[in-house]
Amino acid sequence: MTRSQAAEPATEPPDTQVLVEPPGSNISTAALDQRASDAELLAAKLVPLRRPGQWICAAAVLVLIAMLIHTLLTNKRFQWDVVGDYFTRGSIMHGLLLTLWLTAAVMVCGYLLGIGLAAMRLSTNPILRTLSFGYVWLIRSVPPLVQLLFWFELASLYPTLSLGIPFGHEFVTVKTAHLFTGLLAAFVGLTLDVAAFSAEIVRGGILAVEHGQTEAAQALGLSRGRIFRRIVLPQAMPAIIPASGNLLIGMLKATSIVSVIAVTDLLYSVQLIYNQNYLIMPLLLVATIWYIILTTLLSIGQYYVERHYARGSNRHSSPGFWELTRGNLPLFGRTRHDLAGLA
Amino acid sequence: MSEPIPVSEPIPVSEPVPAGQVAAPLVRIRGLRKSFGTNVVLDGVDLDIGHGEVTVLLGPSGSGKSTLLRCINHLERPDGGFVELAGEIVGYRHDHNKLHELHAKAITKQRTKVGMVFQQFNLFPHLTVLENIIEAPVAVRRESKKDATARALALLERVGLGGRERSYPRQLSGGQQQRVAIARALAMEPQLLLFDEPTSALDPELVGEVLAVMRDLALDGMTMIVVTHEIGFAREVADTVVFLDGGRIVESGAPAEVLTNPRHERARAFLSAVL
Ligand SMILES: Nc1ncnc2c1ncn2[C@@H]1O[C@H](COP(=O)(O)OP(=O)(O)O)[C@@H](O)[C@H]1O
Ligand SMILES: [Mg+2]
Numbered sequence: 001m002t003r004s005q006a007a008e009p010a011t012e013p014p015d016t017q018v019l020v021e022p023p024g025s026n027i028s029t030a031a032l033d034q035r036a037s038d039a040e041l042l043a044a045k046l047v048p049l050r051r052p053g054q055w056i057c058a059a060a061v062l063v064l065i066a067m068l069i070h071t072l073l074t075n076k077r078f079q080w081d082v083v084g085d086y087f088t089r090g091s092i093m094h095g096l097l098l099t100l101w102l103t104a105a106v107m108v109c110g111y112l113l114g115i116g117l118a119a120m121r122l123s124t125n126p127i128l129r130t131l132s133f134g135y136v137w138l139i140r141s142v143p144p145l146v147q148l149l150f151w152f153e154l155a156s157l158y159p160t161l162s163l164g165i166p167f168g169h170e171f172v173t174v175k176t177a178h179l180f181t182g183l184l185a186a187f188v189g190l191t192l193d194v195a196a197f198s199a200e201i202v203r204g205g206i207l208a209v210e211h212g213q214t215e216a217a218q219a220l221g222l223s224r225g226r227i228f229r230r231i232v233l234p235q236a237m238p239a240i241i242p243a244s245g246n247l248l249i250g251m252l253k254a255t256s257i258v259s260v261i262a263v264t265d266l267l268y269s270v271q272l273i274y275n276q277n278y279l280i281m282p283l284l285l286v287a288t289i290w291y292i293i294l295t296t297l298l299s300i301g302q303y304y305v306e307r308h309y310a311r312g313s314n315r316h317s318s319p320g321f322w323e324l325t326r327g328n329l330p331l332f333g334r335t336r337h338d339l340a341g342l343a
Numbered sequence: 344m345s346e347p348i349p350v351s352e353p354i355p356v357s358e359p360v361p362a363g364q365v366a367a368p369l370v371r372i373r374g375l376r377k378s379f380g381t382n383v384v385l386d387g388v389d390l391d392i393g394h395g396e397v398t399v400l401l402g403p404s405g406s407g408k409s410t411l412l413r414c415i416n417h418l419e420r421p422d423g424g425f426v427e428l429a430g431e432i433v434g435y436r437h438d439h440n441k442l443h444e445l446h447a448k449a450i451t452k453q454r455t456k457v458g459m460v461f462q463q464f465n466l467f468p469h470l471t472v473l474e475n476i477i478e479a480p481v482a483v484r485r486e487s488k489k490d491a492t493a494r495a496l497a498l499l500e501r502v503g504l505g506g507r508e509r510s511y512p513r514q515l516s517g518g519q520q521q522r523v524a525i526a527r528a529l530a531m532e533p534q535l536l537l538f539d540e541p542t543s544a545l546d547p548e549l550v551g552e553v554l555a556v557m558r559d560l561a562l563d564g565m566t567m568i569v570v571t572h573e574i575g576f577a578r579e580v581a582d583t584v585v586f587l588d589g590g591r592i593v594e595s596g597a598p599a600e601v602l603t604n605p606r607h608e609r610a611r612a613f614l615s616a617v618l
């Protein structure tokens with residue numbers, strides 16, 4: 001506990017005298033010494049609370065990370081040279097691209113359906129409510145792999161699909177086997193799956209918006225569609241995004257189940273190669289590293305989307321991504337501004 | 344908090360009454376009934392409100408004041424009776440002895456004639472003050488953003504909040520938020536303004552600034568129906584004070600009569616509790 005003896009004039013401007021530590025710990029001991037004069041107290045240097053536990057944890061984690069890196073680099077059987085060789089191979093790039101756009105297409109279409117399903121579930125029309133409920137119940141009950149195979153094998157149930165009057169004349173007829181290629185089956189199956197799960201996420205978000213918001217918008221004469229798009233949905237977003245980020249990243253990896261119906265996504269492209277050359281570990285690492293890169297990019301994107309929809313929700317603007325990252329590194333941050341952690 | 348309390352600069356107020364003609368009331372409420380399940384909330388309410396009149400609704404909690412207001416812009420669908428606004432039945436179309444409920448679109452159109460200010464303000468927290476105010480003029484009345492913005496800034500000046508247009512609602516005090524809510528309602532140039540306990544959620548020192556804005560509106564000839572427990576405001580500003588109890592109007596008249604010398608026992612009890 002440093003305390004200058006001479007009552008030197010308090011030169012520091014008052015706003016630097018921010019209390020960093022919670023009251024209690026030092027005050028009682030100071031009172032036990034002898035009562036310091038106000039001038040002494042004003043001149044005293046503020047010492048932030050030391051957090052040795054934090055440093056010990058950081059050190060332990062650093063050692064573990066060092067060990068991990070060491071084994072990754074020195075264990076020859078990881079075959080990093082092979083990883084490097086295959087990392088940007090043409091067929092793997094094709095697989096990567098397919099994984100990316102299949103995920104994007106599935107998420108966009110799935111969410112459009114999901115928002116519709118959520119709106120149906122919250123409507124006053126009992127038929128729409130029941131339909132939505134039934135759909136979500138059914139899709140959530142069936143494993144995605146089964147759905148995928150179902151669409152892929154649809155031809156065995158319905159050899160042809162027709163467009164026409166119910167129970168009457170048919171205008172167009174197509175052979176199902178031609179229609180549901182592996183890729184389309186994957187797209188349809190996964191989209192329907194995302195629709196069911198996103199419907200529940202969106203519904204939860206909408207329910208979190210106060211009813212007074214809708215009433216105020218109605219009283220202003222806004223149309224129902226406008227109230228949903230402009231007033232309710234943006235306010236539901238903070239509740240929707242974290243779960244949706246989960247769903248998106250989950251779907252990025254879940255698209256790999258399409259390998260069972262021979263769609264050449266990232267994982268299947270890798271499998272095709274290691275089935276021939278038996279370099280299983282390094283090739284799985286290639287796929288894994290790509291998944292890690294994509295997930296990292298998506299997580300950063302999620303942070304910015306969350307920040308965008310948090311506007312108006314507190315009195316201060318939120319920190320930038322780098323400020324936040326630094327604030328979360330125990331070695332750099334936590335000096336002046338105690339930044340909020342990634343929740 | 345420290346803005347000057349607004350003064351003057353009149354607001355364009357609804358259609359003037361044609362000269363030399365006995366004005367029909369702006370609002371006519373007849374036999375209005377509403378129940379929630381077995382709970383009878385409005386039990387045959389008759390009420391007239393003339394152009395430019397200020398009517399204060401008093402009554403104990405649960406007496407149906409909010410429900411009455413909400414029936415006037417059809418946020419609540421009445422079970423019986425009707426509300427007529429400027430000669431039009433609210434929420435219904437009269438045809439061959441039947442009242443057909445209107446489609447959402449037509450009801451939405453009727454609602455633009457009535458502004459509403461809520462106890463909890465209900466500003467849109469994700470929009471700035473300016474965006475809150477111009478939302479309806481741009482989306483509903485198809486005003487250009489530029490015109491709507493110019494009018495919004497004038498309205499903000501009018502409620503004593505000039506310069507706060509870029510703030511988000513949560514950055515304002517309760518009194519300021521409620522004044523923004525009033526500006527937002529005024530931006531649609533309504534013929535009638537409904538206030539549901541506009542100062543009940545405010546700290547006592549913020550009540551005055553909101554009441555001052557409302558008093559100004561009244562002086563400018565805005566037709567208003569105000570639910571409030573601010574008896575001073577009722578005494579000073581109201582043309583008519585209506586006392587509601589158990590879903591019925593038990594007393595109504597000039598504030599001097601109703602507030603100083605209520606005939607109905609429930610009104611007397613309520614007033615002695617509030618004053
Ligand atoms: N949406 C609703 N559903 C069921 N009961 C309601 C609803 N709205 C109001 N009520 C009931 O109606 C009665 C009158 O409510 P309200 O009009 O809000 O009274 P006041 O505004 O005078 O306090 C209360 O008993 C309340 O519980
Ligand atoms: Mg009420």
